[in-house]
Amino acid sequence: MRDFYGVTLGNPLMLGTAQYPSPAVLEAAFRQSGASVATVSLRREGGQGRAFWDIVKRLGVHILPNTAGCHSAREAITTAQMARELFETNWIKLEVIGHADTLQPDPFGLLEATEALAADGFDVFPYTTEDQVLAARLLDAGARVLMPWGAPIGSGLGLNNRYGLKTLRAAFRDVPMVIDAGLGLPSHAADALEMGFDAVLLNTAVAQAGDPVGMARAFALGVQAGELARDADPMNSRDMAQPSTPVIGKAWL
Amino acid sequence: MRIEVNGEAREVAGPTLADALGELGWGPARVATALNGAFVPKAARAGTALKDGDRLEVLAPMQGG
Numbered sequence: 001m002r003d004f005y006g007v008t009l010g011n012p013l014m015l016g017t018a019q020y021p022s023p024a025v026l027e028a029a030f031r032q033s034g035a036s037v038a039t040v041s042l043r044r045e046g047g048q049g050r051a052f053w054d055i056v057k058r059l060g061v062h063i064l065p066n067t068a069g070c071h072s073a074r075e076a077i078t079t080a081q082m083a084r085e086l087f088e089t090n091w092i093k094l095e096v097i098g099h100a101d102t103l104q105p106d107p108f109g110l111l112e113a114t115e116a117l118a119a120d121g122f123d124v125f126p127y128t129t130e131d132q133v134l135a136a137r138l139l140d141a142g143a144r145v146l147m148p149w150g151a152p153i154g155s156g157l158g159l160n161n162r163y164g165l166k167t168l169r170a171a172f173r174d175v176p177m178v179i180d181a182g183l184g185l186p187s188h189a190a191d192a193l194e195m196g197f198d199a200v201l202l203n204t205a206v207a208q209a210g211d212p213v214g215m216a217r218a219f220a221l222g223v224q225a226g227e228l229a230r231d232a233d234p235m236n237s238r239d240m241a242q243p244s245t246p247v248i249g250k251a252w253l
Numbered sequence: 254m255r256i257e258v259n260g261e262a263r264e265v266a267g268p269t270l271a272d273a274l275g276e277l278g279w280g281p282a283r284v285a286t287a288l289n290g291a292f293v294p295k296a297a298r299a300g301t302a303l304k305d306g307d308r309l310e311v312l313a314p315m316q317g318g
Contacts, residue, residue, distance in 0.1 A: 016318030026316075041317025044259040045284050049313025053283055056314065066317045074290070081292035082285035082312055153318070203318030 002176035002198050004145055005091065005123035007062065011036040012193060013223045014064065014178060015216075016203025023055055025212050030059050033216035034223075037062045039093055039201065041069075042083055064125065066093040073112040080117050090123045093147070093180075093201075103153040103181075107134045111141055118142025127180055130164035132171050139175065146172070147180040147201065150192065154204045156184025159191055169196045186215075186222025193226025194234060256307040271298040273309070284311045 003009075015035035020026035030038065038061050040052075056063060065083035070076035073096060080092045096113055098106025105128050114124050124143045128134055135146055148168055151157035159165055160182060169177060179192040180201040189200045200223060209215035255264055258277060265273040270293060274280060286293045287310040293301050303309075 016316075018316040018318045020316075039317050041315045042285060042312040043315040045279065045282065045311050045313035049283060049315065052316060053314040068317055078287055078290060078292050081294075082287060085292075085294060086283065086285040086312070086314055 002174070004125075004176055004199075009036040009062070009199060011223070012199040012227055013037075013189070013219060014039060014180075014199055014201035015206060015219075016201070017052075017056065018203055019207035020212055023051070026207075027055060027059070029206055029212045029216035030061070032213050032220060033206065034220045035061060037064050037199075037201075039064045039066055039203065040087065041066050042079060042086060062091070063087050063089055064091050064093050065089065066127075067095045067113075069097070070095060071097050071106070071109075073109040073116070076109070076113045077116050080113075080122060081120075084122065090121060091125065092117060092122050093125045093127060095127045105129060105149075107131065110134075111137050114138050114143050115141040125178070130161050130168045132168055135168060135172060135175075139172070145176045145178065147178045149181045150179045150188065150200075151182025153181040155182050156205060157182050158184060158188035159195075162195075165192075165197075166195060186218045189219055189222045190226035190229070193223060194229045196230055254303060254305045254307075256303060256305070256309055258309045259311055265303065267303045269299055270301040270303055270309070273303055274298065274311070277311070279311055282313070284313050286311055 011034045013033055013035040014037035015033050016039045038059055065087045067076040067079040070079055076096045096106045096109035098104050110126055114126050117124050125145050125147050126138050126143050127147050130148045151160040176198045178199040178201050179197050183189055183202040184205050192200050206212050206215045265276050267273050289308050
């Protein structure tokens with residue numbers, strides 16, 4: 001398995017910590033999901049920071065702070081620096097958002113911030129698209145992990161551009177890749193892993209389900225199935241039928 | 254002096270960022286700070302002087318996706 005900046009994850013599920021009905025449900029969902037990484041953010045201190053930090057520490061998983069909501073490289077770089085001190089990790093999920101409706105990454109700002117942060121010793125997890133040229137530039141800039149989107153954040157659409165994602169996966173065989181954003185169902189997560197991706201990152205699909213704890217369990221099984229399938233070398237699909245039952249020896253009736 | 258703290262106007266005596274954080278009740282709190290858009294590490298707060306009109310951001314761990 002490909003590692004993430006020297007860390008081998010015991011489970012390919014990365015789970016967000018936002019939008020749960022309560023802190024208790026968040027904790028229960030995490031335990032059911034088996035997730036090995038929790039994403040977190042920084043916001044203006046309103047008095048709840050300490051309690052949330054205690055919950056996150058209790059989860060006992062790797063912490064991946066994000067730069068969600070940043071629309072420029074400068075903003076994202078400052079946020080990353082603050083996150084490194086606050087969460088005591090070099091890991092940063094780098095989001096530089098370029099469009100308010102699609103929350104699509106701004107490729108230019110993303111590249112600029114990746115370059116600056118990698119040079120400053122950060123382990124950058126850039127939230128990117130399936131664009132291969134941008135992927136190559138991000139790797140040149142010092143990223144050792146890529147996080148292409150499945151679909152727009154919070155949309156639950158699954159893998160929106162299967163061809164693009166497959167091509168990206170095939171183009172950079174040694175690079176650990178996480179499908180981040182847009183997953184709505186456990187089958188989407190399984191799909192991503194079956195396609196050869198190393199991990200999936202999701203939040204809304206679990207947190208906003210009618211039963212987040214039940215959905216967390218479903219995702220745990222989905223990623224397990226996807227990972228087993230990926231490692232078992234799936235068959236190639238074909239356009240025409242091919243009988244699975246032997247033709248030779250069929251009775252002449 | 255009058256500065257902006259997390260988007261709100263506040264009166265602080267200062268003179269340093271560390272002093273102001275103490276005044277605002279964030280002395281021992283787990284927070285990260287940025288002054289006028291630039292990160293100020295914890296170790297540099299005591300040596301960072303504030304001036305009228307400064308824009309201070311005080312951030313804490315929060316839920317995120």
